[in-house]
Amino acid sequence: xxxxxxxxxxxxxxxxxxxxxxxxxxxxxxxxxxxxxxxxxxxxxxxxxxxxxxxxxxxxxxxxxxxxxxxxxxxxxxxxxxx
Amino acid sequence: xxxxxxxxxxxxxxxxxxxxxxxxxxxxxxxxxxxxxxxxxxxxxxxxxxxxxxxxxxxxxxxxxxxxxxxxxxxxxxxxxxxxxxxxxxxxxxxxxxxxxxxxxxxxxxxxxxxxxxxxxxxxxxxxxxxxxxxxxxxxxxxxxxxxx
Numbered sequence: 001x002x003x004x005x006x007x008x009x010x011x012x013x014x015x016x017x018x019x020x021x022x023x024x025x026x027x028x029x030x031x032x033x034x035x036x037x038x039x040x041x042x043x044x045x046x047x048x049x050x051x052x053x054x055x056x057x058x059x060x061x062x063x064x065x066x067x068x069x070x071x072x073x074x075x076x077x078x079x080x081x082x083x
Numbered sequence: 084x085x086x087x088x089x090x091x092x093x094x095x096x097x098x099x100x101x102x103x104x105x106x107x108x109x110x111x112x113x114x115x116x117x118x119x120x121x122x123x124x125x126x127x128x129x130x131x132x133x134x135x136x137x138x139x140x141x142x143x144x145x146x147x148x149x150x151x152x153x154x155x156x157x158x159x160x161x162x163x164x165x166x167x168x169x170x171x172x173x174x175x176x177x178x179x180x181x182x183x184x185x186x187x188x189x190x191x192x193x194x195x196x197x198x199x200x201x202x203x204x205x206x207x208x209x210x211x212x213x214x215x216x217x218x219x220x221x222x223x224x225x226x227x228x229x230x231x232x
Contacts, residue, residue: 064123
């Protein structure tokens with residue numbers, strides 16, 4: 001397997017891990033950070049698939065602005081998820 | 084936010100704004116364009132707003148709304164500029180004026196001055212996206228419930 005393929009597999013596994021962590025964590029702020037990490041890795045995956053246009057949009061919207069909006073919403077509500 | 088967050092934001096926000104401006108400016112040559120560059124620049128605005136608080140941004144709602152309308156109207160007006168031939172005809176290309184340098188024959192790395200109306204349209208879209216996404220973040224921070232902490 002080439003270096004490109006290995007890098008892609010690592011990135012995809014980390015994306016799934018970040019998304020699972022975002023679901024599993026009870027602290028909502030930590031979950032949002034996990035979601036931002038998964039989004040940033042998704043933008044890296046778009047770049048590896050040679051779609052830099054989509055990668056810039058994903059990094060700007062998914063990793064930065066969505067995180068900002070979630071952090072603002074958590075600041076105005078509760079931080080811990082209830083059972 | 085803490086002094087660490089404020090210092091990092093003060094250093095890194097101008098770089099993000101400059102990169103957003105670069106992506107918008109070179110939209111007709113490199114990957115990205117008005118939407119992508121506007122999203123990057125709006126994330127710099129969100130970073131500044133979150134780290135320095137929303138107190139000083141109270142009066143900016145009306146200017147942002149005006150800028151959003153201006154971006155949309157400028158895009159449509161640039162489209163109507165070529166209505167004598169077809170809608171969205173690139174009348175500025177190879178005219179010798181603004182962004183109207185003629186394209187030299189043969190392969191070239193991509194010349195910034197040859198875009199015609201495309202860079203102006205990218206700036207219109209970028210202005211609209213910066214104002215729209217920035218006002219989304221600012222309104223979410225300004226209004227709604229009180230802070231929980």
